Amino acid sequence: MKIEILKEIIEKKSLKEEFAVLTNLSNGNSEIFYSGKQLDKDFENYKDEIKNFYNLKKNGIIEGTQIFIFNYIRPIEVIIVGAVHIAQYLIDYLKNFNFVITIIDPRKYFTTEQRFQNVKIINDWPNNAFEKINTNTNFALITLTHDPKIDDPALNYALKNKFFYIGALGSKKTHIKRCQRLRETGFSEKEISSIYGPIGIKLGGKSTPEIALSIVAQLVSKTNDLLLNSKD
Amino acid sequence: MTKSSETILKSANSWIESGQKVTMATVIETWGSSPCQVGSKMIVNDKGDFLGSVSGGCVEANVINECLELIKNKNLFKKMHFTVQDESAWSVGLACGGEMKVFIELIN
Structure with missing residues (x-):
């Protein structure tokens, strides 16, 4: 995970925002996701599945993929x-x-x-x-x-x-x-x-x-x- | 529901700012009665200091070793799979009868 992403997670948490962190388990790339956010090519192909997990606040590996999603909910x-x-x-x-x-x-x-x-x-x-x-x-x-x-x-x-x-x-x-x-x-x-x-x-x-x-x-x-x- | 994830993330940031190499372990999948939920985190630095937890103490030592290996070999990430404890003494495993996958990654 890039340090910039860690800093962004900490900042978004302190601003009480709702978001998720996506990790590609096959290459280690991660990205922050929230409503309306455009996805990188690493995750773009699975945007429907990602949105589905995000809307349900579901954490875990998305079935049939190497994508792990973890939701940070509003406090x-x-x-x-x-x-x-x-x-x-x-x-x-x-x-x-x-x-x-x-x-x-x-x-x-x-x-x-x-x-x-x-x-x-x-x-x-x-x-x-x-x-x-x-x-x-x-x-x-x-x-x-x-x-x-x-x-x-x-x-x-x-x-x-x-x-x-x-x-x-x-x-x-x-x-x-x-x-x-x-x-x-x-x-x-x-x-x-x-x-x-x-x-x-x-x-x-x-x-x-x-x-x-x-x-x-x-x-x-x-x-x-x-x-x-x-x-x- | 616990406070810990926030503390862990902030500590990871301050460890890095003070010049340490930091890896983060995250529980990504569990089956059966694993004690930690998906998303539970532990951070480990290059000296082997750690904060947080990925199990009830069953696999931490092993995860810490793997994190140190990751730093030493300049790798970026690794997936680990832990299964039910076997009968042989001293082996790493989950006494609870659960099974889990842990993702470790370098924060850089």
Whole structure:
């Protein structure tokens, strides 16, 4: 592989672009491919098969050829509302995965950079913060403040913009009240029931790292569902 | 889903910038219960330092040796095929009963 291609992969990844890398296994040539890209003669003959693998986000050797394709997908982004103690543990677990993380909290004393390193922090109300983020259906939302005036606008935004995972921290009682407020806002039962509340899988623990782990387990499971379904 | 691929690519770049020769191994095909997914990567430099993984530890040593050979012989790439571990002790193979192909290439 040419060093220029390696540098281009790193750059495209940092720009959150969607692309694939093609390798001709019989001569070692490689090339970057994306929608609308013209192919070199090495790969031109197989452009239909390459496009097919690319559209399905399928990785591997294209049948009957010596061409290997590997897809780099748009990153999955996680918005955490509430720079609270659990968020610190969440970020600690999540750093092992390929998520882009943003923390939103209007409360200044929570969002010091000392507490959250290498994470994007937006020190503002969710409605203002979402104006600065270009969201899509590869986004997940985790609300942690259980304060309606901070969590609710974020939940409204995520439901309207069809985030693939929405989870809200809070007890069963808190969640019943939350659902009632969303109903009054005009969300359907189907939309409301898509929220994971109380958030997380049943792990049986009550400590902060255990709650964070149960949230991460649920998020990763839903992310894997998303990635698997996009391949079908 | 893991973070590692980004770290590996960036490290490959910085190793090269610091004057090292770097090869990259990529899992290109698997059958059965191979532990690493297609696309898993490992980089190896001319001193034998490596980062990343292409199996659960079963074939790494062999891949590293092949990468060093590649650098020594000034070759650009090689395809490797690993099958189920045979019974003889110390042989390289996949204890999991899987089978895999690994592509190694020099980054130049």
